[in-house]
Amino acid sequence: MNKRQALVQSLAVFDARERLVDWNPGFVEEFADAASIVAQGVSARDISSACLLPERALDLGWSLYGAPPQRFEYINNRRSISVAQHLGVNGHIFRVAQSTHATPPLHAGMLDENAELLRSAALQISAAVLKRREQETLRLHELALKDGLTGIANRRYFDEFLDIEWQRCKQSQLPLSAIFIDIDYFKAYNDLYGHLNGDVCLKAIASTLKDHLHRPGGLVARYGGEEFTCLLPGADLGEATQKAEELEQAVRALAIPHEKSGALPIVTISLGVATVPCITGSDTSVLVKAADLALYKAKAAGRGCVRSTLCTSPC
Numbered sequence: 001m002n003k004r005q006a007l008v009q010s011l012a013v014f015d016a017r018e019r020l021v022d023w024n025p026g027f028v029e030e031f032a033d034a035a036s037i038v039a040q041g042v043s044a045r046d047i048s049s050a051c052l053l054p055e056r057a058l059d060l061g062w063s064l065y066g067a068p069p070q071r072f073e074y075i076n077n078r079r080s081i082s083v084a085q086h087l088g089v090n091g092h093i094f095r096v097a098q099s100t101h102a103t104p105p106l107h108a109g110m111l112d113e114n115a116e117l118l119r120s121a122a123l124q125i126s127a128a129v130l131k132r133r134e135q136e137t138l139r140l141h142e143l144a145l146k147d148g149l150t151g152i153a154n155r156r157y158f159d160e161f162l163d164i165e166w167q168r169c170k171q172s173q174l175p176l177s178a179i180f181i182d183i184d185y186f187k188a189y190n191d192l193y194g195h196l197n198g199d200v201c202l203k204a205i206a207s208t209l210k211d212h213l214h215r216p217g218g219l220v221a222r223y224g225g226e227e228f229t230c231l232l233p234g235a236d237l238g239e240a241t242q243k244a245e246e247l248e249q250a251v252r253a254l255a256i257p258h259e260k261s262g263a264l265p266i267v268t269i270s271l272g273v274a275t276v277p278c279i280t281g282s283d284t285s286v287l288v289k290a291a292d293l294a295l296y297k298a299k300a301a302g303r304g305c306v307r308s309t310l311c312t313s314p315c
């Protein structure tokens with residue numbers, strides 16, 4: 001144990017609303033009377049009320065009396081404890097308690113040195129706590145936006161992305177294009193080769209689409225089932241149609257056998273492209289509906305092909 005760890009005997013972090021965010025075993029030990037309620041989100045006031053000893057209630061007194069007090073000392077269980085509280089980023093309050101009895105300062109200079117060490121340890125720990133929580137939030141957010149099977153973005157991500165890009169293209173007066181993609185005769189594929197092979201096929205197509213999108217700011221997502229979608233901010237109808245044709249060829253080049261396909265003896269995709277050349281309104285579903293209709297036309301035209309449409313009415 002290094003000097004800093006030894007100094008910090010009890011550490012707790014409260015958020016700006018004085019709710020417990022993180023704590024160490026020393027904190028649970030120190031507030032043993034309230035140990036059963038120590039949990040994330042519990043207020044300092046509740047912990048304070050659960051304490052039998054008045055000094056402890058005083059210790060968490062900022063929840064009752066406003067701003068955190070300056071460094072102070074109290075005798076608790078015949079131990080002398082020095083408590084320091086610091087305000088950190090986002091209004092977080094770091095409460096650090098140190099037993100002064102166990103390590104009595106030899107002279108005033110040493111007390112100052114300890115105080116500084118204590119403070120920097122608290123800030124370091126609090127920064128680590130915050131970073132860990134931010135990373136966890138980010139990880140959960142990513143998980144919620146990723147398709148579990150293929151690892152590409154899911155429909156929720158696509159919807160969020162569409163909202164953002166719609167606004168961005170509207171402001172910069174850029175066109176916005178979408179490509180809707182559907183695997184042909186995929187039910188027959190599953191029936192013939194089995195659902196697990198169907199999953200392998202979906203993954204192969206997802207990664208091919210992703211690898212071939214090659215467009216800064218573009219997105220490929222799994223829209224649901226055997227449907228995928230691409231969003232191409234800034235692409236006009238010609239560029240988006242060309243990209244759709246490239247994607248169609250790339251999937252064809254995989255040459256995944258499909259003996260029951262009504263198009264070719266390999267897996268093919270149908271693609272519908274739609275472009276809003278100049279966004280004026282706020283209804284993003286216009287683009288989705290138009291791309292879906294173009295996809296329907298590609299299916300009707302025999303599958304394994306691209307159909308495109310320009311959204312001309314104001315949207």
Ligand SMILES: Nc1nc2c(ncn2[C@@H]2O[C@H](COP(=O)(O)OP(=O)(O)OP(=O)(O)O)[C@@H](O)[C@H]2O)c(=O)[nH]1
Pocket residue numbers: 149182183184185186187188190194195196197198199202224225226299303
């Ligand atoms: N293996 C597998 N199959 C899926 C998954 N999600 C959807 N499917 C299958 O995709 C098939 C889609 O079938 P349909 O909507 O009838 O379309 P299709 O057979 O591709 O026919 P067309 O689109 O008209 O060419 C269904 O059999 C679904 O079970 C999945 O995650 N894994």
